[in-house]
Amino acid sequence: MCINISAQHVKELRSQTGAGMMNCKKALQASQGDMELAIENLRQQGLASANKKSTRIATEGRIESYIHAGSRIGVLLELNCETDFVARHSEFQMLAKNLAMQIVACPNVQYIKVTDIPQDTIDKETRIELSKDDLKNKQDQIKQVIVKGRIEKKLKELSLLDQAFIRNTDLLISDLIDQKIALLGENIKISRFQKFILGEGAVKNRSF
Incomplete structure (x- = not known):
């Protein structure tokens, strides 16, 4: 049975091992959330040293x-x-x-990678999202949250x-x-x- 692993736990394991996000998530699922066991499993696979x-x-x-x-x-x-x-x-x-x-x-x-994307491209995509019809009647705070999520998704697509x-x-x-x-x-x-x-x-x- 596959348990739910929080993003925070995945990030913590990644910070300790340097392994990829998906590898960290799989290691935590395999260890039923046991951080030490997950670290051991990643080390056995040789993934814990990849970031170094x-x-x-x-x-x-x-x-x-x-x-x-x-x-x-x-x-x-x-x-x-x-x-x-x-x-x-x-x-x-x-x-x-x-x-x-x-x-x-x-x-x-x-x-x-995402950090290679020029700021003017990010600004252009943000302007496009902000002007979409489905956001016109949204409160500014809600609109900003929605646009932020959409931009993050768009940048990952690039x-x-x-x-x-x-x-x-x-x-x-x-x-x-x-x-x-x-x-x-x-x-x-x-x-x-x-x-x-x-x-x-x-x-x-x-x-x-």
């Missing part, structure tokens, strides 16, 4: 490409690790491929790390990367990606 590796310099890696069926959309992705040895590892290469496919599968994704992994929707992309960090023992990070859509930005000729 995230500050280490990673300049090796690979450029991954993925062209979707029909050749109308493609992605170039730079995924970094610490050594050429890990860059050649099959798990790292599969991660790069899965991330490139994930970007194609998520049309709203434009940034690696962020690659906040997406559910298409091959396992119980995992966020951030948690998937943490798992590979634990497995391979090196820092792994997405440096950049570029999506290409056939005809995007081009002015099409019109027949009269």
